[in-house]
Amino acid sequence: MQPKPDFLVPPLLIVGLGPGPDSWITPEVSEALAGVQHVVGYAPYVNRVPQREGLTRHASGNTVEVDRARLALDLAKSGQSVAVVSGGDAGIFGMAAAVFEAAEDEEYAEVPIRVLPGLSAVQVVAARAGAPIGGDFAVMSLSDRLKPWSLIEQRLRAVAGADLVLAIYNPASRSRTTQVADAQAILLEHRSGDTVVVIGRDIGRTEESLTVTTLAELEPDSIDMKCLLLIGASNTRVTATGQVWTPRFTD
Amino acid sequence: MQPKPDFLVPPLLIVGLGPGPDSWITPEVSEALAGVQHVVGYAPYVNRVPQREGLTRHASGNTVEVDRARLALDLAKSGQSVAVVSGGDAGIFGMAAAVFEAAEDEEYAEVPIRVLPGLSAVQVVAARAGAPIGGDFAVMSLSDRLKPWSLIEQRLRAVAGADLVLAIYNPASRSRTTQVADAQAILLEHRSGDTVVVIGRDIGRTEESLTVTTLAELEPDSIDMKCLLLIGASNTRVTATGQVWTPRFTD
Numbered sequence: 001m002q003p004k005p006d007f008l009v010p011p012l013l014i015v016g017l018g019p020g021p022d023s024w025i026t027p028e029v030s031e032a033l034a035g036v037q038h039v040v041g042y043a044p045y046v047n048r049v050p051q052r053e054g055l056t057r058h059a060s061g062n063t064v065e066v067d068r069a070r071l072a073l074d075l076a077k078s079g080q081s082v083a084v085v086s087g088g089d090a091g092i093f094g095m096a097a098a099v100f101e102a103a104e105d106e107e108y109a110e111v112p113i114r115v116l117p118g119l120s121a122v123q124v125v126a127a128r129a130g131a132p133i134g135g136d137f138a139v140m141s142l143s144d145r146l147k148p149w150s151l152i153e154q155r156l157r158a159v160a161g162a163d164l165v166l167a168i169y170n171p172a173s174r175s176r177t178t179q180v181a182d183a184q185a186i187l188l189e190h191r192s193g194d195t196v197v198v199i200g201r202d203i204g205r206t207e208e209s210l211t212v213t214t215l216a217e218l219e220p221d222s223i224d225m226k227c228l229l230l231i232g233a234s235n236t237r238v239t240a241t242g243q244v245w246t247p248r249f250t251d
Numbered sequence: 252m253q254p255k256p257d258f259l260v261p262p263l264l265i266v267g268l269g270p271g272p273d274s275w276i277t278p279e280v281s282e283a284l285a286g287v288q289h290v291v292g293y294a295p296y297v298n299r300v301p302q303r304e305g306l307t308r309h310a311s312g313n314t315v316e317v318d319r320a321r322l323a324l325d326l327a328k329s330g331q332s333v334a335v336v337s338g339g340d341a342g343i344f345g346m347a348a349a350v351f352e353a354a355e356d357e358e359y360a361e362v363p364i365r366v367l368p369g370l371s372a373v374q375v376v377a378a379r380a381g382a383p384i385g386g387d388f389a390v391m392s393l394s395d396r397l398k399p400w401s402l403i404e405q406r407l408r409a410v411a412g413a414d415l416v417l418a419i420y421n422p423a424s425r426s427r428t429t430q431v432a433d434a435q436a437i438l439l440e441h442r443s444g445d446t447v448v449v450i451g452r453d454i455g456r457t458e459e460s461l462t463v464t465t466l467a468e469l470e471p472d473s474i475d476m477k478c479l480l481l482i483g484a485s486n487t488r489v490t491a492t493g494q495v496w497t498p499r500f501t502d
Contacts, residue, residue, distance in 0.1 A: 014382075018277075021279075023279040023282070024277050024279060024368070025277070026274060026275050026276070026277060027274045027275075027276070027278070028275060065499075089374055090382075091374060091377045091382050091384055092374070093385075093499075096378075096382035096385060096496070097498060098499065099382075100490070100496035101496075101498060101499070109491065112492070113381070115377075115378040115381065115382060116378060117375050117377070118374075119277065119368050123343070124368050126342045126368070127341075127347075127366040128366075130347070130351060130364070130366065131265075131341075131348040131351050132342075133342055133390075134348025135348070135392075136390065136391040136392060137390050138387070138389040138390070138415060139384075139388050140387040141386075141387060146501070147386075147499075147500060151501060154413055155413040155414075155415060158410070158413035158415075159409070159413070159415075161409055162408075162409035164406060164409075239351070239354070240360065245347070245348055245352075246348060247348060247351075247352060248316075248344075248349065248352070248398075249398060250397070250399065250402060
């Protein structure tokens with residue numbers, strides 16, 4: 001291990017901007033962003049931080065999370081104050097885990113890391129729909145970029161079998177086009193076709209849409225990377241006005 | 252169904268204050284609370300909304316969620332603007348599901364309901380710890396007040412078997428003192444004793460504490476109603492400085 005420097009570098013901050021408008025950014029995160037010298041992240045998130053004197057914004061492409069984390073760690077190690085920005089909550093399929101992954105390298109041993117929470121997509125889709133995650137639930141990414149599809153299948157079966165509500169992040173992308181249909185087929189082995197499904201697309205943005213359908217009627221081709229899916233539990237229900245909620249009690 | 256009135260009553264708002272300091276309340280929620288005539292909720296949350304002219308605060312005791320929801324629906328039905336306040340995220344073991352439960356009564360058919368999301372305990376405990384929910388995870392309440400313990404057991408087995416990170420809300424209370432030990436025994440049937448466990452207690456408050464231990468060494472007697480537990484996945488790890496994270500990838 002390298003000797004620790006005899007000064008304390010400021011902690012590398014990892015912050016979540018929430019999934020949509022600025023009114024979903026916590027005051028804690030806004031204050032943190034107003035005080036740092038560097039903001040590092042995927043371009044659409046970095047661009048949401050207003051330019052100001054003394055701030056350098058480092059925007060990078062998608063799917064280069066660990067490179068981006070190393071840049072942030074290098075800046076922090078040199079004594080600069082840095083915030084890594086994520087959409088949603090940085091701790092939920094955001095940049096937090098990628099920064100810890102990069103920080104396993106000995107050379108970053110002296111960089112303190114501090115994560116600030118933010119609203120995540122599951123919460124804002126749920127709020128728009130009503131109260132679909134009012135009971136126990138699971139949160140999964142359908143991406144097999146970093147874990148084998150066999151594990152995803154196993155988890156889908158376990159969640160469906162235990163009658164948990166399920167929030168699905170990253171259901172599809174340009175290169176991943178079969179996962180939603182595969183997941184639907186697996187879920188239908190364990191759950192009724194009438195199971196309530198909520199599709200939140202771009203929730204919090206002007207073009208947002210919310211669709212309520214069923215597991216049998218879900219059309220995989222209609223799902224893209226901007227969607228978050230909520231698969232209800234067996235007791236999840238729809239009100240006369242189309243709101244979705246899951247009772248706290250079981251029938 | 253009763254005839255709908257020919258005026259629109261303002262929507263009954265259900266808002267989450269987050270689990271701790273005001274810096275975790277979203278601007279959306281702060282604005283909503285500044286504009287309503289009535290705030291309804293469990294006393295500690297209602298008391299966090301500053302008194303001002305034109306605001307009536309209705310504070311109630313714990314475990315009377317549906318009575319509280321009816322009061323709010325009655326006020327909203329009479330044309331008053333009302334916010335029901337929850338700690339954390341109202342949609343996650345908060346007041347949202349209780350309001351929809353009460354609103355199933357025909358007499359409230361004309362009251363529109365709108366939920367505003369907030370930070371939930373799992374997110375702030377995770378952020379304080381590092382990035383423990385960096386992979387797929389489940390969120391469960393250990394309370395058997397509204398669901399049978401047999402279902403909780405089944406879900407614990409499913410989650411443990413599928414190697415999901417698990418966040419446990421409501422692990423214990425004055426009257427529920429055996430659930431943590433029972434859950435620990437069930438989880439140990441499926442998971443290694445070395446599994447990383449995070450205990451967040453009163454996170455976001457001055458008396459907050461964060462403890463990192465293992466599933467084998469977890470002491471059920473140390474857990475009370477102010478705690479949230481995170482049970483790691485098999486690849487959840489602890490850094491040299493005691494931070495906890497779960498890789499996005501699997502080994």
